[in-house]
Amino acid sequence: MSEFILHHYWPSPFAHKIRLAFGLAEVEWNSVEIPRIPPKPNLIPLTAGYRRTPVLQIGADVYCDTQNIVCAIGNKGYGEKLFPENCMTKALVFSSWIDETVFELAARIVITNSIITAPKEFIQDRGDLYFGKSWSQEKLYTDLPSVILQFESKLKLIDDILKDSKNIISNGLSYADISVGYLLWFIRGRWKNGPNILSKYKNLLRLEADINRLNDKHVYKDMSDVEALKFAYESTPTSRVGINSNISTDLKVNHNVKIKPAGESSDPTVSGNLRYLDSSSIAIDHHSDETGNIAIHFPVSGYEILKSG
CATH class of the missing domain: 3.40.30.110 (Glutaredoxin)
Structure with missing residues (x-):
């Protein structure tokens, strides 16, 4: 085992x-x-x-x-x-930025767009978890246009990194690339406008295709x-x-x-x-x-x- x-x-x-x-x-x-x-x-x-x-x-x-x-x-x-070419420190720092900054924006987008359709108890739980007890639906709706702009600016930064490099840090896939992959998986699958937004970024799409092949390696x-x-x-x-x-x-x-x-x-x-x-x-x-x-x-x-x- x-x-x-x-x-x-x-x-x-x-x-x-x-x-x-x-x-x-x-x-x-x-x-x-x-x-x-x-x-x-x-x-x-x-x-x-x-x-x-x-x-x-x-x-x-x-x-x-x-x-x-x-x-x-x-x-x-x-x-x-996981960390080819001794990229562990760089990969962890990059992943931390994705988790704490970029995913937080993605979570706000997804939760705001799911308020009406998702189970009430799930929205309440995730709202309290990500935004604290003082969050409100009204504020999420008010902030949404700005949050989407911020999120797209981060996608553009990541796409620009990939212009001159096949992967984020190393020649082969690393944990840094996986950190992008889970973000794209989340936004594509949970936000109806996600696929349309992602279609603007050809370098991200290329990396996404490479990462998706890892799904075939689940054992x-x-x-x-x-x-x-x-x-x-x-x-x-x-x-x-x-x-x-x-x-x-x-x-x-x-x-x-x-x-x-x-x-x-x-x-x-x-x-x-x-x-x-x-x-x-x-x-x-x-x-x-x-x-x-x-x-x-x-x-x-x-x-x-x-x-x-």
Whole structure:
């Protein structure tokens, strides 16, 4: 059995990004489908309350956030396929810009255009998650023309990058290209005007065609959420313990810490005893009746990390 267990649902754009990464790395994985909105009773024991999708499980080590997940896959021997020509740092920085700036605009467009047609509870959940509790339909409608202009300006920038290069950073496809691919997949499939907007950008279309071929490389097996919990319970975390000496912090191993995505959102705070911390990642120890002892990993960038008490 593959060591990679992806907790996801198929329409999730961020899960699609990781599925493309699996295709690029040419690795087998196990698919555990989870609900699109809370409650997620058989996921929460693995994440200490973290609710975003996807989550990668490797035994009793659980990785949250796609930036963290792709690094975990790379560290298992697939770094050269995900980050050819030593492009890891550049690819992660580019992907962060896509996620935090460009996708945020795309999400606003899609949610605003789905307010009437999508289930009310889904719109409310995603509105609270992406825009905070103070969001309103009226403001989304008012801002939409400006948001579309901003989004197109970002598409033009990416298309210009591709004028003189087949791919974003490297000669072969990398994680940076995948970050563009999931964005195009989302906007093409969720916004009725998406295909028309994308048709303006021939370089993006070329890259999109190359990335879509990775869909043919999906090799996965279905797994139940109960099986995944049992696998965690029967495993032991194998990840590192300690504090990297090159970072400035008063935190120590076993300090109780609180972790939450930065910014205004409805995300719950996750807490646990600090297991590991360096400049790019943090891990906490967690115990539940369903999972036993596990380690949960988050990126440092984009997250609020505070000592409890």
